[in-house]
Amino acid sequence: MKTFIITGASKGLGAAIAKGCLQTSDHCILVSRTAHPEMQRMADRSGTKLTFISLDLNETEKLPSLVNEILTAVDDTSDIYFINNAGVIEPIKPVGNLGIVNLETSMRVNFMAPIVLADEFVKQTKDWNRKKVLVNISSGAAKNPYHGWAAYCSTKAGLEMFTRVAGLEQDKTSFPTSLISFSPGVMDTEMQGTIRSADERDFADRDKFHEYKEKGILRSPEFVADKLLQLLEAEDLENGKFYDIKNLL
Template identity: 85%
Template sequence: MAPIVLADEFVKQTKDWNRKKVLVNISSGAAKILIMAGQPIAVLRRGWKCLHGVAGLEQDKMSFPTSLISFSPGVMDTEMQGTIRSADERDFADRDKFHEYKEKGILRSPEFVADKLLQLLEAEDLENGKFYDIKNLL
């Protein structure tokens, strides 16, 4: 609930600012695909995707809109990946898929992903409310 309140307050406090304003929800593939044992995160990610989409449409009608976008960084080499790979298969049925990501070397570094996000934010043609996937920015 706190991210919703913070986003709403940011939009209210900056509604008269005539400059580029962007709120980015760092999402994941869980917003688009179902992952076994990933119900809580999938619900949150899908909810944020929907919220940013609707809020983005509303903001487009404002004099000085705030852009609200979702960004999926794809699979990254993070501590969470390590935790998933070390999980018991009974607790995380898709665990082997995460081992495969590591073995095939398809995990992206956080630095690479951050660079792609910065490039996206510097673009002049951000579509308000859009879900951006790093795969489409490569």
């Protein structure tokens, strides 16, 4: 049996992954602020069990109990795939104009939330002898600086190092969780629309992202989700590794 847990599952890549999982798994647990009505209809057609949990990941104090709620719903024999997908691109501003409110939201959603979720997941499943995979959705911004993306680049870079350290540690445990990063590249999502609408004074590469859209370079979330799900079928995932979609094409 397979259980998929996906955060940020109401739109973009998260929704695409969820739709793929509803066709291939036994149980999908979706976490997002709002429900996606189509998901229940898909679950009914495929016969897949669907659990939806409404939560804003900005509320990090609620995350330990969220993991407990999720794991209580998981079948005793099921392999588990936990995909930390939720993220925000804002604030798109140069340093000196970030603003504490938007900066704190970025830090909580992009960095604190996936780390707390991973920490609780590893702690609560340390004695579970089954396949356990945790994916942190990363970005090229984890490795490359972009003008105006100080918050996003920093949080993704921090999450990348966390994944590497946790993977190193898990390789020394009796029943390890495989923790990996996955960089989906440029996709045709709502986040891309936000990037293109940024003020060019705040984001120097804005025209390049308009060009991606105009030239049809942006990949569909469905295509990316399919590549990720194929990757997760592999039995030899390297713990702590950064997997880039460009190397999977």
